[in-house]
Amino acid sequence: TDGQIYLEADMFNAGNRPAVNAGLSVSRVGGSAQRRAMRRVAGRIRLDLAQYRELASFAQFGTQDLDAATRQQLERGQRTIEILKQTQFQPQSLEHQVLVFFAVSNGYVDEIPIPAVPRWETEFLNYMDTAHAEVGKSISETNDLTEETTATLTTAIEEFQKGFTAQ
Secondary structure (H helix, E strand, C coil): CCEECCECHHHHHCCCCCCECCCCCEECCHHHHCCHHHHHHHHHHHHHHHHHHHHHHHHCCCCCCCCHHHHHHHHHHHHHHHHHCCCCCCCCCHHHHHHHHHHHHCCCCCCCCHHHHHHHHHHHHHHHHHHCHHHHHHHHHHCCCCHHHHHHHHHHHHHHHHHCCCC
């Protein structure tokens, strides 16, 4: 077989679609089938989600005893879940996925209130498409996230964050 995808009813019922358990799902093909840009940003997200799910199941028994680092990891996991939710019949381009995953995995979404994450994503992608279209174009043309593109993307995210209000 080429691998196994594990789906979870609890995730599906909570509105997380596709309800794939990244910690249990395996693939022989794995990252080899991904574009280089996606490999650079998605690996960390997969690991973070697996750790989040493990911590979340433990945290069900009470969050008052959790240290700050554990709480931060749980909150990042919740934000990542929000980012991964996709509206039906609304596919995302590779460039958009890479831009958002880069921001999430580098902590740029950590301070955004969880209910505001979908609006952050929409406004961020609009901003990137209008003010920094060259970043998406570079990712699309090279299928990679070069050092130059990464530097430009980092600066663009920081600029966007200054103007974003979570209200």
